[in-house]
Amino acid sequence: MQTDVGGALDTVAASFIYAARYGYSDTVIHNDNQLRVFPREGEGQFAGATELWSVPPGRGVDYQDRFGNRVRRLRVVEPHTTFVVAAAGRVRLSTELPVGYDVSIASLQGLSEGFEYTFISPLVDPDKVAGLAASVADGDGSLLGAVNGVVRWVYENIIYKRGTTSVSTTAEQVLAAGEGVCQDKTHLALGMLRALKIPCRYASGLLTGQTGETHSWVEFYHPNHGWLGADPTKGLILPPARDYVKLGVGRDYTDVSPVTGSFLSKGGTSGIAAIAAVVVDGEQPTLEDALELLEGAYVVQNENVSVGFPIERPERDR
Amino acid sequence: MVAASAKGVRFYSEWQDSGGRVRPHYAGLAEAAGGLGSGGLAGRWDSARRRVDLEAVTFYLDPGSYRVMPTDFLPRVIPLEHWETIAAGVSQRIRAINRFLADLYNGGQDVVPDEVIYTSQYFYPEVQGFRPPKDVFVHIYGVDLVHLGDGRYVALEDNLRIPSGISYQLKAVGLAAEILPEFTDGYEILSYDIRDSYLNMFRSLSGNPEPVCVLLTDGKYGAAFFEHRYLSDLLGIPLVEGPDLYVGQDGRVYVRTLDRDIPVDVIYRRVEDLDLFVPGLRGAYLEGKVALVNGIGTGAADDKLVFLWVPQMIERYLGEAPVLEQAVSYNLADLDSRRYVLENLDGLVIKTRQGYGGLGVFVMPDLGAAYKARVANNILQNPLMFIAQETLDFSQHMVFNEQSGSLEPRHIDLRVFAAQSGDGSVSVFPGGLTRVALPGSRITNNSSGGLCKPTWVVR
Numbered sequence: 001m002q003t004d005v006g007g008a009l010d011t012v013a014a015s016f017i018y019a020a021r022y023g024y025s026d027t028v029i030h031n032d033n034q035l036r037v038f039p040r041e042g043e044g045q046f047a048g049a050t051e052l053w054s055v056p057p058g059r060g061v062d063y064q065d066r067f068g069n070r071v072r073r074l075r076v077v078e079p080h081t082t083f084v085v086a087a088a089g090r091v092r093l094s095t096e097l098p099v100g101y102d103v104s105i106a107s108l109q110g111l112s113e114g115f116e117y118t119f120i121s122p123l124v125d126p127d128k129v130a131g132l133a134a135s136v137a138d139g140d141g142s143l144l145g146a147v148n149g150v151v152r153w154v155y156e157n158i159i160y161k162r163g164t165t166s167v168s169t170t171a172e173q174v175l176a177a178g179e180g181v182c183q184d185k186t187h188l189a190l191g192m193l194r195a196l197k198i199p200c201r202y203a204s205g206l207l208t209g210q211t212g213e214t215h216s217w218v219e220f221y222h223p224n225h226g227w228l229g230a231d232p233t234k235g236l237i238l239p240p241a242r243d244y245v246k247l248g249v250g251r252d253y254t255d256v257s258p259v260t261g262s263f264l265s266k267g268g269t270s271g272i273a274a275i276a277a278v279v280v281d282g283e284q285p286t287l288e289d290a291l292e293l294l295e296g297a298y299v300v301q302n303e304n305v306s307v308g309f310p311i312e313r314p315e316r317d318r
Numbered sequence: 319m320v321a322a323s324a325k326g327v328r329f330y331s332e333w334q335d336s337g338g339r340v341r342p343h344y345a346g347l348a349e350a351a352g353g354l355g356s357g358g359l360a361g362r363w364d365s366a367r368r369r370v371d372l373e374a375v376t377f378y379l380d381p382g383s384y385r386v387m388p389t390d391f392l393p394r395v396i397p398l399e400h401w402e403t404i405a406a407g408v409s410q411r412i413r414a415i416n417r418f419l420a421d422l423y424n425g426g427q428d429v430v431p432d433e434v435i436y437t438s439q440y441f442y443p444e445v446q447g448f449r450p451p452k453d454v455f456v457h458i459y460g461v462d463l464v465h466l467g468d469g470r471y472v473a474l475e476d477n478l479r480i481p482s483g484i485s486y487q488l489k490a491v492g493l494a495a496e497i498l499p500e501f502t503d504g505y506e507i508l509s510y511d512i513r514d515s516y517l518n519m520f521r522s523l524s525g526n527p528e529p530v531c532v533l534l535t536d537g538k539y540g541a542a543f544f545e546h547r548y549l550s551d552l553l554g555i556p557l558v559e560g561p562d563l564y565v566g567q568d569g570r571v572y573v574r575t576l577d578r579d580i581p582v583d584v585i586y587r588r589v590e591d592l593d594l595f596v597p598g599l600r601g602a603y604l605e606g607k608v609a610l611v612n613g614i615g616t617g618a619a620d621d622k623l624v625f626l627w628v629p630q631m632i633e634r635y636l637g638e639a640p641v642l643e644q645a646v647s648y649n650l651a652d653l654d655s656r657r658y659v660l661e662n663l664d665g666l667v668i669k670t671r672q673g674y675g676g677l678g679v680f681v682m683p684d685l686g687a688a689y690k691a692r693v694a695n696n697i698l699q700n701p702l703m704f705i706a707q708e709t710l711d712f713s714q715h716m717v718f719n720e721q722s723g724s725l726e727p728r729h730i731d732l733r734v735f736a737a738q739s740g741d742g743s744v745s746v747f748p749g750g751l752t753r754v755a756l757p758g759s760r761i762t763n764n765s766s767g768g769l770c771k772p773t774w775v776v777r
Contacts, residue, residue, distance in 0.1 A: 029593045034437070059443040063432035066651050073436045075443045077593070077600060115653055119698045264591060 011046065011092040015282030016206055016245045018214070019086040019294040020259055020274035026267025028083070031058070031076040033261030036204075036248040037087035038070040043219070043227050044098065044241025050089030053287045056080050066116070067201075067255060069248040085259060086290035090282075093208065093242040100228050100238055102144040105197055107223050114199020114221035121251035124187050126194035128172035133192035143198065147220055147230050148237050150192045154185050155235030167253065182233040183253050186216040189232040190252065193220060203229065204256040205246040211277040211293070214258065219249060245278050273297040330467030330713040331727060332394060343395045343776060346504040351392065353500070356723030363720055366391050366497045375489050376544045387486055387544070390717045391494045393501065393772040394730065394752040400469045401508070401775040405746040407471070407642030408734050410632055412459040412744055415476060415619045417635035419455040423448060423615060429634055430627045433651065437702060438624060439672050440479065440617025448604050448614075451523040452740030455613040460484075463642070463732045463750075464712035472710060473644040474731070476628065478620040479612065480588050483770075484512065484735045485545035487751040488552075490772040506777040508748040515737045515745040516553055520584045522740030523609040529583035531555045532573055534563065534596070536589045546588050555586070560595030571599060571608045584609045590617075622705050623649060623671045646708040650701035659706040660694060667707045668693050681760050683709055709760075717754060717769065729755040730771065749773035 018037050039047040054060075058076030065071050076083060108114065120126065126133075136153045137146040161179040169177075171191035174184040186202055193200040199221040207215045217231040217239075229244070230237040248256035258274075275297035333348075334340050340348040351359060370386045377387045396404070421427040422435065423445045435441055460481030462474045495502060520531045535546040537559050550557035558573055563582065566572050572579040585599075587610055592599040603610050618624065626647045629640045648655040648666075659666060663682050670678030680693050697704050716725035734750040754769040755761055761768070 029591070032439075059446060061436055061443050061446065063436040065433050065437075071436075073441070073443060077444050079593075079597075112653070120695060122699045264594065 010095045012095055012242055012280055013090060013092050014208055014242075014245065014278050014280045015088070015090045015285050016276070016278045017086065017088045017285045017290045017293055018206065018247070018258060018274075018276045019084070019290040019297070020272070021294055021297070022083045022269060023271040024081050024083075024263070024265055024267055025270040026265050027079050027081055028263045028265040028267075029077075029079060031080070031083050031261065031263040033074050033076075033085075033259055035060075035072040035074055035085060035087070035259055036065075036069050036256055037085070037258050038072075038247065039089060039091045039205075040069065040246045040248065043229070043246065044094030044096070045244075045246055046092040048090040048092070050087055051287075052087045053085070053290070055082075055084040065255075067248070067250045069250070069256065083263075084291070084294070086287060086294070088285035088287075088290050090284055091245055093245070095240065095242050097240055098225070098228055098238045100144060100222055100225050102142045103223060104141050105143050105146060106141060108143065108198060108221060111199070111221070111223060113226075117199040117201045117221070117251055118194055118197070119251075122254045123168065123252040124171045124191045124194065126191050128170075129175055129188065129191040130195035132175065133195040136192065137196055143220070143222065144237070146196050146198060147193065147218075150189050150196070151218070151230045151232045151237050152235060154189045154192070154232040158185050158188060158232075160185075160233065167257075182216045185232040186218055187252055189218050189230070193218070201227070201249045202252045202256055203244075203246055204248045204250075204253070204258070205244050206276040206278045208243050208245065208278045209280060211296075212275065214247075214274070214276050215244070216253070217244070329711055329727070329729070330465065332465070332713050332715040332730070333725070333727075343397050347393065347395065347501055350498070350500045350503065351718075351725075359718055360720045360723065362497055363391060363718060366493055369493055369497065373489075374544060375486070377486070378539070378541045378543070387489075388769045389486075389490050389493070390754060390769050390771050391490070391498060392716060392718055392725075393491075393494055393774050394715055394732075395505070396732075396749065396773065396775045398508070398775060398777050400465075400471070401748060403469060403641060404463065404471055404732075404734060405748070407473070407640070408459075408461055408736050408746045409744040410636060410638060410641050411461055411473065411476065411628060412456055412736050412738050413742075414632040414635045415459075415478065415628065416454060416456045416738060418631045419613075419616060419619055420449070420453050421635070422618060423455075429630050430624055431649075433702075434623055434649065435618060438618045438621040440615070440620060442615040442618070444600070444604065445613075445615035450613040451606075451609045452742075454523070454738055454740055454742075455616050456619075457519055457523075457611040457613075457738055459736045459738065460733050461736075463734060464710055465730075465732070466710060466712055471642055471732070472712070473628070473642050474707075474710075475622060475625055476620060477733070478616040479590060481733075481735065482542040482545055482588075483733050483751040484747070485542075485548040486770050487733075487735070487747075487749060487773065488512070489548070490751075490770055491749065491774070494772040505774065508775040508777065510745075510747050512737070512747055513552055515739075515747075516549075516586075519737050519739040520586070520609075520611065523611070524583040526583045529609075530573070530580055531584040531586060532558045532563070532582055534558055534560070534585050534587040534589055536595070540588075542588070549586075553586075560589075563596045563599070565596065565598035565602050565607075569602055569605055569607045571596070571602050582608060584611060586611045621671060622669050623702075626705070645710060648706040650697055650704055650706060655706075656697070656701055659697065663690060663694055665709050667709050668697065669705050669707065671703055671705055679761055681709065684758075684760065712760070715752070715754070715771065717771075726757070728757065728769075729760050731755075732773065748775040 056078035060074035159179040165180040171187040174188045219227040250256040460477040533550045571582045668680040714727040715730045736746040752771040752773045
């Protein structure tokens with residue numbers, strides 16, 4: 001039965017859960033967060049209803065940010081030492097393969113749509129990777145040729161390795177280290193594509209059929225087809241929409257982190273666990289499902305975080 | 319003496335006209351200062367400083383490091399016709415902003431874009447659905463103005479959380495009158511009584527005709543502790559720290575005294591994070607058990623980016639045209655504005671959105687090329703963290719230099735304070751706190767090391 005989500009004909013329904021738990025070493029007086037855990041609409045994804053829970057519940061308000069992400073500003077003022085946030089819902093994903101006819105990069109210039117995604121951003125400085133970008137792109141100035149060249153280069157030359165980079169590792173640091181996780185590969189590819197004057201954005205979400213960490217990939221702008229995907233971690237361009245549940249887009253990770261915020265406490269963070277899952281044809285998940293899933297999550301970071309505003313949560317896309 | 323900017327623009331001088339003649343409303347002061355001579359003035363300045371020291375008129379820049387409020391005692395004189403415009407404009411702003419806050423937390427305001435208001439650090443979702451006593455969120459308000467000349471006063475920012483400075487305004491005027499009595503000869507200075515205004519306002523917020531009021535301070539190491547002490551003396555209300563208050567079983571707030579614990583009706587709070595000082599205080603307020611001055615959540619309109627929409631608030635909520643101009647400002651989240659700002663950085667001031675006290679203010683024409691490039695880079699990386707404003711060539715006043723014995727021009731601004739009562743009436747206190755920038759700077763905030771001056775409104 002697939003009745004709760006509308007959409008095109010050639011689609012598959014999937015249910016998803018994102019859950020995270022933050023532990024603190026002392027009582028937290030207020031915990032103020034921006035949550036980007038609602039599925040996006042568009043690029044082959046059709047969002048159904050999403051439920052968002054938190055413990056303690058706090059109070060919140062939803063708004064749309066300038067990248068089109070639905071965001072919940074949630075402020076928890078109940079004293080607490082553990083904060084849990086869980087989102088779950090259903091989406092319908094296109095099973096059709098995206099089509100992209102090649103065009104020249106020159107045809108992208110001056111378009112207002114991609115303007116926001118052409119500059120330096122907190123973790124991506126195109127100037128710092130411009131030399132590499134020029135040598136990797138094939139010389140004919142075609143959009144798909146350039147994207148393919150960059151994505152293949154990052155896939156083949158940056159070793160997938162956990163634990164050597166952090167949430168604040170920049171694109172040029174990834175290049176220098178030669179290794180990293182999906183977030184790092186995405187940042188380096190974005191820097192190279194922006195250096196080639198291709199508007200491109202960071203997409204964050206979940207991988208269909210998997211339980212584990214969140215994922216990230218690249219979307220680049222095509223003048224006729226809009227935003228198209230490319231995944232430097234998998235070495236793919238134009239991957240099928242059905243493989244991903246997209247939660248947010250932005251200039252880099254700092255714009256789309258699922259949970260961003262600050263808290264006021266005499267102590268620090270004592271442990272953070274996060275987990276995500278997407279099940280094809282799954283039922284609408286409940287809070288209990290999310291909490292059960294969270295039981296199996298391992299602590300992704302265990303470090304003290306100083307108090308201030310804003311603090312990026314040390315939790316990452318892999 | 320007239321100063322020129324780097325561009326060769328002459329700034330408007332409060333003291334004298336472009337021909338170097340002392341302006342009529344300063345003639346009496348010029349005569350009195352001339353009569354005392356440099357030596358006489360230096361002597362008076364010296365005794366004034368001793369008084370400031372002895373009375374500990376302090377404003378700390380680093381918590382706990384002792385520093386008296388540096389003051390120049392040559393008064394700033396505002397003609398009554400200028401003041402009437404200022405007072406009308408200030409009254410309009412506090413009323414409109416209060417209506418906006420009531421709408422934000424109790425309706426669906428659509429004046430300010432969602433992303434702007436909901437990303438404000440001081441927007442508090444837990445206040446939604448709450449109506450404060452008499453629907454007043456903003457009781458004490460301070461707005462920073464600059465004078466472009468000839469009665470054109472322009473608003474730079476609104477202070478709606480815990481605006482400080484009114485004690486320095488009162489103290490500077492009081493000390494000047496004592497130490498330089500000849501200065502006031504021939505001037506009819508508008509007087510006012512903040513004691514009655516504040517106490518009437520407190521009363522208007524409580525069902526108790528003789529409410530128990532306290533002033534909650536962050537303690538003697540806080541920047542404005544002098545002001546907390548001064549106001550508690552002036553108003554005759556106890557000065558309390560966090561541990562002096564607690565929330566009782568019945569949900570009310572109590573103050574501990576030597577013989578018994580007394581329920582409190584109104585807390586004039588001078589701290590931001592209430593629950594850090596008094597656990598449960600926020601909840602008690604939101605349940606209507608105690609009145610807070612100012613209310614919770616006012617900071618959402620204190621945000622420097624939200625400032626852009628104050629003229630629209632005045633039009634929407636009061637149906638009036640704004641009396642005061644305000645600095646032309648740009649929302650950098652808007653792509654066209656961002657493009658304009660990056661192309662015209664040289665003429666702009668960049669401010670961090672959540673900064674206060676002159677911190678995070680970059681006057682681009684006064685900065686070097688490398689610094690400018692860094693600011694531009696920061697704007698690109700975090701456009702929602704900054705606002706841009708057109709640079710204003712605002713007025714200068716004279717400051718007495720004790721070393722050289724001469725008068726020297728410095729930029730000044732004016733923070734005007736107002737109080738809003740439960741019946742909706744607004745008192746705007748004549749004068750304000752005139753703040754003086756350091757030489758060569760346009761940043762006047764006391765947190766950035768500037769001086770203050772006594773300020774008179776004269777008939």
